[in-house]
Amino acid sequence: MSELLQLTGQHLLIVAIAVTIAIAAGVPLGTFAHRRRRLGGIALRITDVVQTIPSLAMFGFLIPLPLIGGIGARPAIVALVLYSLLPIVRSTLVGLDRVDANVREAATAMGMTDRQLLWGVELPLATPAIVAGIRIASVTAIGVATIAAAVGGGGLGTLIFRGVSMVDTRLILSGALPAALLAIAADLVLTQVERYFARRRGES
Amino acid sequence: MNRRTFCLLLSALCLLPSSCHREHRPITVGSKNFTESVILGELLAQKLEAAGCPVERRLNMGGTFVCDTAIRAGSIDAYVEYSGTALTAILKQPSTSDRARVDALVRDAYAKRGLVWSPPLGFNNTFAMIVRRADAQRHGMRTISDLAKVAATYRPGFGYEFTERPDGWPGLQRAYGLQFAHAPRTMDLGLTYKALAAGEVDLIAGNSTDGLIDSLGLIVLDDDKHFFPPYDAVVVQRTGLESRCSSALASLRNTIDDATMRRLNYEVDGKKRAVADVVRELKLR
Amino acid sequence: MIEYRDVSVLRGGTAILDRVTLRIGKGERVAYLGRSGAGKTTALKVINGLIAPSSGDVVVDGTSIAQHALPELRRRIGYVLQQPALFPHRNVLDNIATVPRLLQWPEERIRAESERLLEQLELPPATFGARFPRMLSGGQQQRVAIARALIAHPEIVLCDEPFSALDPLIRAELQTLFRNATRDRAATTLVFVTHDVREALRIAERVIVFDAGRVVADTPADAFMNHQHPLVRRFVEA
Numbered sequence: 001m002s003e004l005l006q007l008t009g010q011h012l013l014i015v016a017i018a019v020t021i022a023i024a025a026g027v028p029l030g031t032f033a034h035r036r037r038r039l040g041g042i043a044l045r046i047t048d049v050v051q052t053i054p055s056l057a058m059f060g061f062l063i064p065l066p067l068i069g070g071i072g073a074r075p076a077i078v079a080l081v082l083y084s085l086l087p088i089v090r091s092t093l094v095g096l097d098r099v100d101a102n103v104r105e106a107a108t109a110m111g112m113t114d115r116q117l118l119w120g121v122e123l124p125l126a127t128p129a130i131v132a133g134i135r136i137a138s139v140t141a142i143g144v145a146t147i148a149a150a151v152g153g154g155g156l157g158t159l160i161f162r163g164v165s166m167v168d169t170r171l172i173l174s175g176a177l178p179a180a181l182l183a184i185a186a187d188l189v190l191t192q193v194e195r196y197f198a199r200r201r202g203e204s
Numbered sequence: 205m206n207r208r209t210f211c212l213l214l215s216a217l218c219l220l221p222s223s224c225h226r227e228h229r230p231i232t233v234g235s236k237n238f239t240e241s242v243i244l245g246e247l248l249a250q251k252l253e254a255a256g257c258p259v260e261r262r263l264n265m266g267g268t269f270v271c272d273t274a275i276r277a278g279s280i281d282a283y284v285e286y287s288g289t290a291l292t293a294i295l296k297q298p299s300t301s302d303r304a305r306v307d308a309l310v311r312d313a314y315a316k317r318g319l320v321w322s323p324p325l326g327f328n329n330t331f332a333m334i335v336r337r338a339d340a341q342r343h344g345m346r347t348i349s350d351l352a353k354v355a356a357t358y359r360p361g362f363g364y365e366f367t368e369r370p371d372g373w374p375g376l377q378r379a380y381g382l383q384f385a386h387a388p389r390t391m392d393l394g395l396t397y398k399a400l401a402a403g404e405v406d407l408i409a410g411n412s413t414d415g416l417i418d419s420l421g422l423i424v425l426d427d428d429k430h431f432f433p434p435y436d437a438v439v440v441q442r443t444g445l446e447s448r449c450s451s452a453l454a455s456l457r458n459t460i461d462d463a464t465m466r467r468l469n470y471e472v473d474g475k476k477r478a479v480a481d482v483v484r485e486l487k488l489r
Numbered sequence: 490m491i492e493y494r495d496v497s498v499l500r501g502g503t504a505i506l507d508r509v510t511l512r513i514g515k516g517e518r519v520a521y522l523g524r525s526g527a528g529k530t531t532a533l534k535v536i537n538g539l540i541a542p543s544s545g546d547v548v549v550d551g552t553s554i555a556q557h558a559l560p561e562l563r564r565r566i567g568y569v570l571q572q573p574a575l576f577p578h579r580n581v582l583d584n585i586a587t588v589p590r591l592l593q594w595p596e597e598r599i600r601a602e603s604e605r606l607l608e609q610l611e612l613p614p615a616t617f618g619a620r621f622p623r624m625l626s627g628g629q630q631q632r633v634a635i636a637r638a639l640i641a642h643p644e645i646v647l648c649d650e651p652f653s654a655l656d657p658l659i660r661a662e663l664q665t666l667f668r669n670a671t672r673d674r675a676a677t678t679l680v681f682v683t684h685d686v687r688e689a690l691r692i693a694e695r696v697i698v699f700d701a702g703r704v705v706a707d708t709p710a711d712a713f714m715n716h717q718h719p720l721v722r723r724f725v726e727a
Contacts, residue, residue: 003387063395071391071399106574109537109647110588110637111564124578152361152391152399162390165267165364201578 004159008178011155014073014148015141018080022137026085027130030092031118044093047086055079055144059151076145076153083144084137091133095126128198135190142183146175156182230258231449234271234280237264238363238393239472239479240329240413240465244284246483248439248453255452267365268293275440276317282441282453286329288433290314290321290440292371299371299433306434318443320450323457325437327465331366332412332424333376336400340423347428348380351407359386361405363393371433372409379431397422413462415470437465459488490515490678491536491645496545498531498702505531507702508545515644518671518679520693520710522686522724527699529682533647536680537566550644564588567638567646571654573630575622581607581633582618588641599640606636610666628659635667639674646671648681652688664691686713686724698724 029047033040053061062068062075069075099122107121123130149157159175162168231252235245245263252259262280265271272294274280285294290310292299297313300306307324314321333348340346343353351358366372367390377383389405396408401420410417412424437460439453460468471482491513498506506528513519521529534540535547538559547554549562575584582603589599604614610632622630631651638646651667652660668691671679683689689696689710696713698706698721706718714725 006387063398070402071395071404072389100574102570102572102574103576105539106568106570106634107576107587109539109563109566109568109570111560111562111566111591112587113560116591121576125576149390150392151395152389152404154389158364158390162364162368165269166368167269167273168368171368 004174004178007154007156007158007175008182010073010153011142011145011148011157011179011182014077014080014153014155015138015145018077018145019084019134019138019141021077021081022084022088023134025081026088026133026137027092029085030089030130031096031123033089033093034096040093044089047089050082051086055083055147056150058082059147063151071152073148073153075151076148076155080141080144080148084141087136087140088130088133091129091136092126095129095133096122098129099125125201128194128201131190131194131197135187135194138186138190139183142179142186146179230260231282231445232260232262232280234265234274234283235263236268236271236283237266238411239415240411240469241284242479243468243472243483244325244437246479247456247486248282248284250480250483251452251456252449255448257446257449257452275319275442278442281445282439284325284437285440286435286437288330288371288435290438291433292375293365293369296370299375299431301430301433303434303436307436310438314440320441320443321438322441323439323454325439325456325460326458327413327460327462328434328436329411329413329462329465330427330432330435331372332410332414332417333427334400334408334410334417334422334424335406337421337423339406340425345425347426348376348431349428350425351380351382354406355382356385358384358406359404360384360388360407360409361396361399362388362390362409363396364390365393366409376431379429413465413469415466415468415473419470419474456488490517490550491680492548493532493535494546494548496535496542496547498528498535498540499543504702506535506542509702509704511697511704511707513678513680515678516676517695518693519681519695519697520689521680521682521697521699522684522689523699524684528702529699530649531702532699533649533680533682536645536647537563537568564591564641565644567641567643569631569634569638569646569648569651571650573622573627573634575630575633575637577622580619580621581612581625582614584622584633585637585640587637592641594641602640603636606640606670607633609670610636612636628655628663631655631663632666635663635670639670642674643677645678645680648679650682650684653684660688664688668692686727689713 029043033043058079059075062078063071068078103121104117107117112120145155146157146160148155149161156175156179160172163171163175233245233249233252235241242263245261249259249261265274268289271280271283271285275283287306287310288299291297291306295310295313297309311321333351335345343350345351345353360373362373367388373388391399396405397410397416397420399405400408400422417424439456441450441453468482468486471477472479493509493511496506496509497504509532521532523529531540535542535554536549538554538557549557585603585606586599607614607617612629612632617629625633635651652663655663671677679693681689681692690713694710696708696710697704698718700720706716706721708716713721
């Protein structure tokens with residue numbers, strides 16, 4: 001039981017770190033994509049391609065790399081960041097796009113600088129969409145993090161892999177069920193957060 | 205096509221299985237998912253093909269239990285297993301270091317499961333508890349018992365099987381009275397050597413015939429309490445294989461010794477050569 | 490105050506504004522009148538730089554638009570569009586406080602002036618101050634938009650058909666409120682775009698008629714009914 005708790009803690013930790021980094025990188029990237037359409041389009045295309053790489057292959061690519069690779073939690077976190085970027089970048093972009101053009105025009109006409117417009121109007125109004133992207137990224141990350149065990153990253157995947165090697169269904173489930181429950185819980189909690197922000201932004 | 209032709213075809217199809225001798229049906233060769241097992245699987249496959257038996261390769265399948273389940277279900281027809289593994293992990297019998305007894309026990313038990321436990325290939329691949337040579341010198345470690353000196357600080361790193369098997373970590377700790385402070389990190393078996401060399405872990409459970417031990421500056425600790433049973437490599441095959449093919453496998457008896465296996469492993473793991481090429485070049489005694 | 494010097498705006502080969510030359514003095518109340526697509530909205534938007542002229546020059550308060558620091562200039566110009574475009578994530582008082590906060594007014598002054606304006610526009614601040622835009626009707630939202638545009642005592646007020654989305658009864662009511670709210674700011678220059686003649690005559694002292702990007706008539710409001718330009722006659726007869 002204590003091993004399960006420890007592994008669950010490990011699992012949540014690498015997901016939390018990865019998603020936080022993805023938010024810190026993804027929201028600015030999405031904002032940039034919104035402002036500079038062409039360059040932004042390229043950034044979006046790249047994150048799109050990254051997302052299509054199968055997760056085990058991604059972990060495999062990262063192992064031999066010098067700084068970000070190796071074995072353990074580090075390549076796992078790097079891979080998770082890469083997978084979490086696309087939903088967040090995309091949802092930031094869409095959220096900003098959906099801001100009413102009239103509201104944007106009024107804000108500009110009132111004399112807001114581009115930065116004041118972004119921080120005072122656009123980002124607050126885009127927040128529910130951004131949180132939706134964070135929700136998707138988190139739920140995905142919890143699933144992908146099970147592969148981290150293949151490279152020594154720990155987490156609930158450890159139980160799954162051990163179970164597969166022993167063809168021990170009970171052991172497999174002891175890892176798979178908590179992972180699934182974590183994903184569901186994350187989805188529920190973040191949906192509530194999303195709703196809270198939508199209410200505050202006057203959209204309910 | 206008219207009704208008569210259709211019926212003829214249908215009945216011909218129905219007759220086909222019974223008239224289809226094993227010689228037309230390819231023999232499926234499996235292997236576990238580490239280098240040595242893949243090499244041995246390829247060896248079986250090439251030997252069969254040389255004797256005119258068509259082969260389907262299912263190498264790199266998974267671990268011990270995946271292979272065992274597969275051969276009992278008939279998804280594969282042959283693979284190489286290790287006597288100690290068969291005894292303790294598959295048959296769940298208590299471990300013993302009496303080689304002859306192990307062999308007899310396993311042969312009988314396998315016969316009851318419809319499997320032939322033969323021929324032995326001629327080498328023993330036991331679990332090797334491996335540490336970095338520099339560390340071994342610093343702490344004066346030569347045997348597994350010496351691990352008691354570092355049990356408080358060392359971080360073990362194992363593949364998935366060793367962590368769970370009764371003849372693995374749990375049994376080893378109990379037999380040697382060791383209590384490691386750190387729980388083992390688990391990862392793909394192949395990565396454990398990398399992890400040890402990189403300093404991410406301090407103790408791994410490799411195989412005594414692994415090719416990379418010397419080249420990475422590692423040493424194997426001696427099993428002074430003889431915890432591990434013998435792990436003689438033996439071909440496991442389903443009964444009823446066509447005699448030509450069965451003979452081809454039988455001709456592999458005692459053709460590979462420890463040194464040869466280690467060399468083959470190094471060719472693939474160290475020199476990064478293709479398994480099929482390495483096996484093809486092999487001249488057996 | 491506002492001067493158009495041979496201003497043209499081209500979009501995809503068509504001249505939305507075609508060599509417009511105009512002068513609007515300080516404190517004048519002007520209506521831009523015309524059919525849809527005549528260029529009156531574009532003529533409005535070059536004043537606060539929302540649209541840049543393709544050729545010619547727009548001069549506001551002595552300085553060319555091209556030389557103005559636009560955010561600073563815009564804080565001196567009130568702008569009301571057809572849609573209220575209130576910030577949905579801020580309540581009524583916070584919406585109105587937008588430009589004063591950009592100008593860093595003290596909060597007590599902002600509050601006092603907001604409440605006064607809301608009273609004048611018949612939206613009691615005690616009831617409406619804390620409400621969010623989604624809780625207001627279209628007419629109420631537009632009143633808040635007007636308050637938001639007027640609170641910082643802008644030197645110029647630009648309106649782009651602000652009442653055309655509202656029903657006729659509300660429209661008349663708001664025209665009155667708007668006229669009263671802007672009447673006591675004698676030094677404010679007002680440019681009001683509309684396609685409704687009556688509205689133009691109620692609110693403005695001078696009517697400029699646009700057609701196909703050109704100014705075809707420019708007349709004091711009380712002389713409008715007698716103006717002889719064929720387009721003006723059509724407006725009068727409608």
